[in-house]
Amino acid sequence: MQKPLLVTDFLDRAREHYGDHEAVVATTGDRYTYAELGERADGFAAALQDRGIEKGDRVAVLDPNTHYHLEAAYGAMQCGAVHTPLNYRLTTEDFAYILSDAGVDAVYADYEYAEKIEAVRDEVPTETFVTNDPAAVDGDWEGFDACLDGAGDYDRPEMSEDEVITINYTSGTTGDPKGVMRTHRTETLHAYIVTIHQDIADDDVYLWTLPMFHVNGWGHIFAVTGMGAKHVCTRGVDAASIFDTVVAEDVSYLCGAPTVLNRLIDHYRDGDPQTAGDNDVRIATAGSAPPEATIRTVEDEFGWYLSHVYGATETGPLVTTSDARRLFDDDDPDRFAVKKRQGLGYLGTEVRVVDEGGEEVPRDDETIGEVVVRGNQVMEGYWNQPEATERAFSERIEGYYHTGDLATVNENGLISIQDRKKDIIVTGGENVSSIELEDTLFEHPAVGDAAVIPAPSDEWGEEPKAFVVPTNGDVANPGVTPEELISFTRERLAGFKALKQVTFVESLPTTATGKVQKYELRSQEWEDEERMVGEG
Template sequence: MLSVLLKHSGAKVLFVDSQLLEKAQGALELLSQSNASPPLLVVISEPGSPTPSTDIDYENLITNADPQFDIRWPVDECEPISINYTSGTTSKPKGVIYTHRGAYLNAIATVLMHEITSMPVYLWTVPMFHCNGWCLAWGVAAQGGTNICIRKVTAKVIFSSISLHKVTHMGGAPTVLNSIVNSPAGDRKPLPHKVALMTGGSSPPPQVLFQIEELGFTVIHIYGLTETYGPATACTWKPEWDSLPAEEKARTKSRQGLHHSGIEMDVKDPVTMKSVPQDGKTMGEVMFRGNTVMAGYYKDREATAEALAGGWFRSGDLAVRHDDGYIQLKDRSKDIVISGGENISTIEVESVLFGHPAILEAAVIARPDEHWGETPCAFVKLKEGCSASEEEIVKYCRDSLPHYMAPKTVVFEDIPKTSTGKVQKYVLREKAKAMGSISQTNGAPKI
């Protein structure tokens, strides 16, 4: 993957941490086999450790640089500032072009959404390569913040870092929140104060939101895509929701909410391009336009034209809009399960699965079925020391969902994820496809 992205981007310089030097060298070797020009390798070494003689040392490069160098400012604010590659959860990664204008506006908007005041202490559990760390690589600097960087994201490291450095803000995908709430008691430390935690990337289960706030975190739920510079909406909290029961609060906070000031958002019928009614029921595709929508995909005019058809960026996410204007995601258009003509939201099924006391992680996809067309198939990972049978999990879901929505198959295994913590559903779809039709093996399931 690294060699493919280096070749596609035409990068001239590659900065690499010494712990990842072997991987970087492997990528450059693959790159040389394709007759592409390799980038200059700059190694960021541990203090006191030697740098390979063939490479440039980062600290020496900075020390010996001319402090009076001429800054090359952009001629136009719409010039590219970076290329950020998509996660590749549904297809091969695409190079998303960010502009100086869009990056500036989204950095400021994200600072406001995350309620980051001056001199924050920010813990990096969002990878900086992912949408430029949701644009907070710039935003934290703008507020004069301290960056706490960790090599491996674990609950124990998170609690230790918060305690040691008095962290005020952090961000993370729902998988990070899930690891925190399911961490052993011995890995936890009391929080020195409320820690603002911004989460997004996929819909967090309400149960996880409820549990994480009980531990002393204040969750700010955002939503966006690489193509929208990261955060594009936030579930802005209303004072009247304070009186709701705790579980209802969590369900409300799991909505994706309203757009921020740099972008316009709507939920539209992808064919007619008409806005769906704000009834909380009618599904449409989430679409964006404005300053913080990408300039396009690098070297891919066809994909750019398809994504921006009709003057709006088509996210591929399906959602409903409530009467207060807040949106709520129901699924990716590619992930929706259509069983016997009924649309099944995998997000809703996953939310129920996360409520099972033995389940640590869950992902639902469509399994082919000769009788129903498709049926829900759940991949689950159990908590350490816990057990549950397929029959028990199916019954648990049927107690909370219409029977047609409950999984007809449960597979127990580790769930594959991208480097940003998102579930690789395309991998699971291939596994479910290889399993064949459930009707072929068990007859038509009873619903």
């Protein structure tokens, strides 16, 4: 027997079995049961259809992590429309590009960000504009709640699991964003394996510190909903409010990039807040490998259980986990060496590390190759970009998505990312991992955050340079000198791997999900050079 895999099944299941149970704690202080969440999603679906939205039309959602995002997403998908979440940190020009590229027919935008859409509304094909507070927005915008009040019933069209239901745009740090097409099937199967590997259960209380727009919140808008767990919404990441909410709402699960973990650690050390309510807390992190010192603080001082996961927008995103508990004991200090690795492939996911010829590298944890992925959660392709899609699936080995990440593999098959292809530092003919250097720097108490990139070198072609955010936040008096940090790395690594330059900065450029945008640092460092790569 074959039953179509549809993303609408997740809310349907929650409504059927958990209708009277609390589904959402809103940023407004309101609380909604799953029955009420479903009614609001139905109302938005009807409102969209009243305004001419049909199956296959694109509906954009621009929202911080509020209940409106959940309602707009499910409302659109119940119409068979394609949910197109937008990164709220983008510029008006970015929004103009995405709305036009996707041919977006309707947009819901939170009142804080609607002005960025209003500025380009005459340049885009969008005809329906909805916000949660039209009084706070210039221009002709309809109110979300008013749309619900005036809506009747909606007709759910017949849908196929192979039809595109979401388009997630990549960050576009090296060019225009690309629309990653995801079908009902890819979203559903990704949510299934996330539910398993992240241990999501119906009594979980999930805190939305991860942007919902980012690959549909790593699939958590589906997984948390489908299991009947509770969503606790936010309007941004603030360390103090995270700890306060974890305690007040008995949060049991949240996600956060290493930069978010650093903010939490800084606040914890400054104020010694309570770190848990009645529930044990677990946290998933991804983006870049968290240093062992960070994991140690989160687990030993916060008392939270940390799992390190890995993936890309194109892969669902999640494809690996370090949560291989048969390979370490919970009280074993050696567990940190396992947890900082990207780890093992998720169920049904084939993760390989291959050389230039497409052959798997040996499991010696030294030989570097590119991570390629095949699985049911991998994207259908890039929206209107067949050539880019072809390249992504065929560069080294046919039929696998090529991540661009370089990694080694150990004897147990756990991968460890060494760098992005474009971030590997080639100095004097030797390959240097910026991640290894960053991990070393994090062991120094004066280093709060750091990013290492290749800098131009007359002698070596390029050489490692670190941008360091001091722990004390004082760039003028960081508590350590560049020379001391350079010596610190030389004492712990092979000589050719040691830092050659250090610059102290107040902050690092990051994406909305906390990923450091090294491309910006490289552009700044190489602006006087003819090419952004050395001849090392």
